[in-house]
Amino acid sequence: MENILNNTALLFTIIGGLAFLVTIITEFTKKIGFLDKIPTDLQVLSVSILLSVLGIVVYIQYNNAKMIWYYIVGAIILGFVVGYVAMYGWEKFTEILNRFKK
Numbered sequence: 001m002e003n004i005l006n007n008t009a010l011l012f013t014i015i016g017g018l019a020f021l022v023t024i025i026t027e028f029t030k031k032i033g034f035l036d037k038i039p040t041d042l043q044v045l046s047v048s049i050l051l052s053v054l055g056i057v058v059y060i061q062y063n064n065a066k067m068i069w070y071y072i073v074g075a076i077i078l079g080f081v082v083g084y085v086a087m088y089g090w091e092k093f094t095e096i097l098n099r100f101k102k
Contacts, residue, residue, distance in 0.1 A: 014055075022083065
């Protein structure tokens with residue numbers, strides 16, 4: 001049980017850190033070139049998926065682990081969660097989580 005709590009805390013920390021990075025990157029790049037023409041929500045989603053996939057690839061390479069296809073799928077799903085948190089904030093995200101707990 002303690003292992004599950006530690007992993008959940010680590011996952012929320014990763015989501016928060018990635019959402020912070022996505023917000024910073026989006027704020028600095030949204031007025032550059034062609035990025036000015038696309039919706040900001042699309043840019044946030046793209047950056048969050050890119051950072052999530054890049055993060056899992058770097059982590060796997062660092063640990064000399066074997067790349068398995070579902071790691072990338074999980075990173076893409078994580079990217080959607082990070083994008084949602086970056087766009088709408090923690091309040092909306094925790095509201096949805098609490099709704100599913102009932």
